Amino acid sequence: MGGIGVEFFKDVTIGIPPLNQTLARRIMEETKVYQLLKGYRNILPANIKLLEEIMTRFSQMLVDFPQIKEVDINPLLIDEENAFALDARVIIDKERVFEKLKPHEHLVISPYPKKHEALWKLRDGRTVLLRPIKPEDEPLWLEMFKNFSEESIRYRFFEIIRDTPHEVRVRYCNIDYDREIAIVAELTEKGRRKILGVVRLINEPDGKNGEIALAELTEKGRRKILGVVRLINEPDGKNGEIAFIVADPWQGLGLGTKMVDYMIEICKDRGLEKIYGIMLPDNRRAISLMRKMGAKIQYLDDGTVKGLIDLKEEETKFRPVLEQVANEKKIEKKDAEREQAEKKAEATEE
Numbered sequence: 404m405g406g407i408g409v410e411f412f413k414d415v416t417i418g419i420p421p422l423n424q425t426l427a428r429r430i431m432e433e434t435k436v437y438q439l440l441k442g443y444r445n446i447l448p449a450n451i452k453l454l455e456e457i458m459t460r461f462s463q464m465l466v467d468f469p470q471i472k473e474v475d476i477n478p479l480l481i482d483e484e485n486a487f488a489l490d491a492r493v494i495i496d497k498e499r500v501f502e503k504l505k506p507h508e509h510l511v512i513s514p515y516p517k518k519h520e521a522l523w524k525l526r527d528g529r530t531v532l533l534r535p536i537k538p539e540d541e542p543l544w545l546e547m548f549k550n551f552s553e554e555s556i557r558y559r560f561f562e563i564i565r566d567t568p569h570e571v572r573v574r575y576c577n578i579d580y581d582r583e584i585a586i587v588a589e590l591t592e593k594g595r596r597k598i599l600g601v602v603r604l605i606n607e608p609d610g611k612n613g614e615i616a617l618a619e620l621t622e623k624g625r626r627k628i629l630g631v632v633r634l635i636n637e638p639d640g641k642n643g644e645i646a647f648i649v650a651d652p653w654q655g656l657g658l659g660t661k662m663v664d665y666m667i668e669i670c671k672d673r674g675l676e677k678i679y680g681i682m683l684p685d686n687r688r689a690i691s692l693m694r695k696m697g698a699k700i701q702y703l704d705d706g707t708v709k710g711l712i713d714l715k716e717e718e719t720k721f722r723p724v725l726e727q728v729a730n731e732k733k734i735e736k737k738d739a740e741r742e743q744a745e746k747k748a749e750a751t752e753e
Contacts, residue, residue: 645670
């Protein structure tokens with residue numbers, strides 16, 4: 404619907420870039436005109452896939468060019484095959500044209516952090532992909548949740564939860580990467596993807612502490628999430644809450660330890676100072692893993708257990724060792740260069 408029809412029928416929905424195809428489709432589904440785009444009477448359905456692609460490319464243009472102040476494409480004509488912009492207007496922010504800007508500082512939500520993708524081998528030799536969660540992971544996340552045992556749910560949420568509505572699933576999968584990150588462990592077998600577990604980090608308001616929650620899950624079925632690590636940052640980037648969950652069939656393969664360790668490295672990269680976990684006293688695996696990561700364990704009066712990891716203290720503790728290693732490498736490099744220069748001088752004399 405274009406022209407004055409948009410204003411007359413107030414058929415408006417809002418999306419914040421960057422968009423992917425899943426988010427673009429959700430924006431369309433919230434409009435009244437979407438029902439017409441699916442086709443009616445003798446009118447063929449519009450090319451929805453093409454419209455998704457146009458929206459994602461348009462979103463990427465706004466990400467790449469912060470100098471764009473305003474864009475209006477009205478109307479956009481689309482049929483079962485093609486799309487045409489019949490009228491368009493672009494306004495450039497002249498002050499930003501020659502201004503040096505930090506990457507993505509003009510965005511409300513940061514783009515997908517591809518730098519946090521990594522491959523890692525399980526103890527049985529299979530390779531998993533550690534990557535940030537995406538909005539399109541919602542079906543896998545839901546399937547994972549449905550296979551949690553009651554004990555796993557109690558360990559993770561401190562209560563029994565029977566179901567998670569769409570609004571809750573969106574909250575876990577559609578995140579702002581600037582203040583939150585969730586790393587999933589994805590395994591592909593016979594063309595089917597599985598997510599093995601979850602680790603999540605949420606920053607505290609004071610910007611200096613974070614909470615880590617650990618749990619187990621039972622994984623069955625053909626296409627599931629095997630693991631997720633989640634990090635949520637406050638604006639100052641100093642605090643965080645970390646949460647973790649792994650499917651029972653994938654325990655004992657080092658995945659839980661790897662995922663938490665990987666998240667801790669991300670915390671250091673983001674400048675966090677402390678993260679902590681509140682666990683139930685009978686969640687022995689979580690407590691053991693926290694100890695393994697160097698956490699100080701404290702039994703609280705409310706019957707829970709707190710594990711605190713001081714990242715700043717850890718950095719200070721190992722700094723002399725790192726400096727010594729760096730100095731040794733410099734000495735080795737100088738010795739190698741001197742030896743090479745001596746050999747070159749001898750060859751010249753001959």
